[in-house]
Amino acid sequence: MGQALHDLWYGFGVALVPNHLMWSVFGVLLGNLIGVLPGMGALTAISMLLPLTYVIAPIPAILMLAGIFYGSMYGGAIGAILLNLPSHPPHAVTCIDGYPMTQQGRGGAALGVTMMASFFAASVGILIMIFLSPLLEVVAFKFGPTEISAIMLLGLLAGATMSRGSPLKGVAMTIFGLFIGAVGTDVISGTQRYNFGINELSDGVDLAALSLGLFGVADFLVTINRKVIKASDAKVRMRDMRPTRAEMKQAFLPMLRGTAVGCLFGAMPGTGPTITTFIAYALERKIAKDPSRFGKGAIEGVAAPEAAAHSKTQVDFIPTMSLGIPGDAVMALLLGALIIKGIQPGPQMISEHPDIFWGLIASFWIGNVLLIILNVPMIGVWVKLLQVPYRLLYPSALFFICIGVYSTHNSLFDVIEVAAFGVVGAIFLALDFPMAPIVLGYVLGPLLEENFRRAMLLARGNLAVYLTRPIAAWIIGACTLLILAQLYSYARRTRTPAPLPAEELLAE
Amino acid sequence: MKPLRQYNKDRVSGVVLLVLGIAIVAQGLEYRMGALTRMGAGFIPVVLGTLLALVGVAIWVTAEPGDFGTAKSMPTEWRGWLCVLGGVLAFVVFGIYGGLVPATFLSVFIAALGDRGSSVRVAALLAAGITVAGVLIFVYGLSMTFPLFTWG
Numbered sequence: 054m055g056q057a058l059h060d061l062w063y064g065f066g067v068a069l070v071p072n073h074l075m076w077s078v079f080g081v082l083l084g085n086l087i088g089v090l091p092g093m094g095a096l097t098a099i100s101m102l103l104p105l106t107y108v109i110a111p112i113p114a115i116l117m118l119a120g121i122f123y124g125s126m127y128g129g130a131i132g133a134i135l136l137n138l139p140s141h142p143p144h145a146v147t148c149i150d151g152y153p154m155t156q157q158g159r160g161g162a163a164l165g166v167t168m169m170a171s172f173f174a175a176s177v178g179i180l181i182m183i184f185l186s187p188l189l190e191v192v193a194f195k196f197g198p199t200e201i202s203a204i205m206l207l208g209l210l211a212g213a214t215m216s217r218g219s220p221l222k223g224v225a226m227t228i229f230g231l232f233i234g235a236v237g238t239d240v241i242s243g244t245q246r247y248n249f250g251i252n253e254l255s256d257g258v259d260l261a262a263l264s265l266g267l268f269g270v271a272d273f274l275v276t277i278n279r280k281v282i283k284a285s286d287a288k289v290r291m292r293d294m295r296p297t298r299a300e301m302k303q304a305f306l307p308m309l310r311g312t313a314v315g316c317l318f319g320a321m322p323g324t325g326p327t328i329t330t331f332i333a334y335a336l337e338r339k340i341a342k343d344p345s346r347f348g349k350g351a352i353e354g355v356a357a358p359e360a361a362a363h364s365k366t367q368v369d370f371i372p373t374m375s376l377g378i379p380g381d382a383v384m385a386l387l388l389g390a391l392i393i394k395g396i397q398p399g400p401q402m403i404s405e406h407p408d409i410f411w412g413l414i415a416s417f418w419i420g421n422v423l424l425i426i427l428n429v430p431m432i433g434v435w436v437k438l439l440q441v442p443y444r445l446l447y448p449s450a451l452f453f454i455c456i457g458v459y460s461t462h463n464s465l466f467d468v469i470e471v472a473a474f475g476v477v478g479a480i481f482l483a484l485d486f487p488m489a490p491i492v493l494g495y496v497l498g499p500l501l502e503e504n505f506r507r508a509m510l511l512a513r514g515n516l517a518v519y520l521t522r523p524i525a526a527w528i529i530g531a532c533t534l535l536i537l538a539q540l541y542s543y544a545r546r547t548r549t550p551a552p553l554p555a556e557e558l559l560a561e
Numbered sequence: 562m563k564p565l566r567q568y569n570k571d572r573v574s575g576v577v578l579l580v581l582g583i584a585i586v587a588q589g590l591e592y593r594m595g596a597l598t599r600m601g602a603g604f605i606p607v608v609l610g611t612l613l614a615l616v617g618v619a620i621w622v623t624a625e626p627g628d629f630g631t632a633k634s635m636p637t638e639w640r641g642w643l644c645v646l647g648g649v650l651a652f653v654v655f656g657i658y659g660g661l662v663p664a665t666f667l668s669v670f671i672a673a674l675g676d677r678g679s680s681v682r683v684a685a686l687l688a689a690g691i692t693v694a695g696v697l698i699f700v701y702g703l704s705m706t707f708p709l710f711t712w713g
Contacts, residue, residue: 225578469650479642485574
């Protein structure tokens with residue numbers, strides 16, 4: 054306890070170094086800006102700015118990326134509430150009640166509540182992270198290659214099956230991502246794999262190129278001339294953002310419950326943020342005295358999911374940093390950025406790079422305070438940005454994608470990769486495949502392969518080692534349980550075609 | 562051939578994955594396989610390809626008839642597709658034969674023409690604006706190495 058506070062104090066020292074603080078502010082501001090723009094979510098924001106982090110030192114780089122991440126989450130909520138436009142999937146739930154509030158002229162209050170709920174939830178998440186991470190670190194030291202590969206498998210399975218849509222398709226995309234991660238030089242034997250004689254591929258597929266292809270170009274290909282994105286005529290001023298006393302009272306308990314849901318799901322590797330917000334919303338509707346108010350501008354329906362999203366985001370950093378297993382695609386991108394910087398997240402990270410770990414935690418708090426300071430006076434600017442038409446937006450974004458990817462290795466070949474993954478991504482999107490598991494698989498692929506091969510080398514090729522080592526056996530048991538649960542729900546669905554609660558919500 | 566949207570999306574998905582999986586396995590067999598004790602470079606990719614093909618079969622088998630998914634609501638949009646992809650490829654081609662200024666201008670210009678609400682004038686203005694901003698930010702601001710004008 055005392056140690057954690059001491060470490061936290063040290064973290065503030067790292068995060069408040071002017072150079073670090075500057076990048077953190079820059080990330081928050083840029084993330085918020087991109088998040089507000091229609092059609093640009095957290096994933097697009099982080100991928101677009103990923104190349105920029107290659108040129109700066111590891112600590113400011115990760116502080117900036119984290120800033121971009123939660124900045125874009127705030128920004129996305131603005132678009133969801135004022136425009137009914139969820140640019141980041143977790144905000145889809147916020148739209149259900151946030152937009153009706155805007156129509157009733159309470160959009161400002163919805164934004165105000167979102168901001169409070171997010172700040173509160175993030176603070177709780179950060180506290181949990183401070184006290185839980187060192188504990189997890191102790192456990193993590195007992196992990197050998199067998200346990201690490203087993204828990205990676207669990208994370209991948211959970212990521213594939215516990216998102217929205219068909220679990221089989223999630224699994225397919227995870228495997229596809231693992232394969233993409235295998236392209237390039239095999240680290241153990243040095244063999245060139247799947248590079249088809251192209252020299253540029255011997256270092257593997259570029260992370261920025263892959264994510265910008267999947268979350269940028271593919272999205273443009275699917276969206277162009279299809280979605281009519283109306284400009285918002287909502288006018289929100291600073292003083293509109295203060296919720297009334299009654300609204301505050303209504304939002305308070307849902308905020309607490311949402312935070313709890315988020316914390317619970319954040320600790321589980323692989324559960325995406327979208328499913329978390331859906332569960333928080335469903336919970337509120339279930340326990341509400343008058344469920345019919347939901348969907349018509351109930352403030353609880355805004356406060357709970359937003360709180361859940363933000364506490365989950367913070368708690369998600371625990372498995373990402375201490376085990377090296379990202380909870381979702383955004384975490385996978387952050388993890389990828391750390392690996393590029395030569396920092397291997399995992400049990401050793403907290404002791405080897407305490408400056409990064411504790412600096413990051415402290416910067417979360419600073420960043421969240423910054424967001425409140427930024428968002429309240431700048432709300433007018435953000436509302437103006439919502440009116441930028443899509444036809445001007447996507448060509449500009451396309452240029453930033455091209456030059457960003459080029460700048461990573463000063464190579465135009467990477468830009469061709471972006472186009473290729475854009476086409477692949479668009480085809481998969483049209484066939485209703487989820488995109489996020491690809492990135493998860495891609496980042497974890499090489500790590501999983503290395504650990505699995507090492508585990509097999511140590512066990513002389515005996516797969517039973519996964520069942521004889523106790524920790525690994527527990528994890529494999531959890532994997533089996535996940536698969537059985539999916540089979541059960543499939544069997545039940547085919548017998549009685551009752552829609553799942555999440556699907557029912559989506560249909561509204 | 563019928564347009565894609567008239568096929569059952571899960572059947573199409575299954576076939577796509579099956580073909581992809583088989584292709585990965587076929588190429589993976591070219592590399593050393595090894596055994597579980599000492600896995601060669603080809604081992605993991607072959608396993609992944611096999612799994613992908615199996616998942617493809619599973620998706621094909623469990624496909625619900627008449628389920629066309631989002632593809633149904635996605636009519637072909639050649640103008641948008643060609644312009645977005647053309648924009649990216651223009652950046653590559655004119656980046657090699659032309660330099661940053663023509664590459665930026667043409668890629669934004671071509672991409673902007675993809676939207677049906679856009680006009681040549683709007684696209685040109687946007688492209689000019691982005692070119693100026695891009696040069697200022699990336700060449701003068703971040704001192705990136707990309708010649709403004711070049712030939713090959």
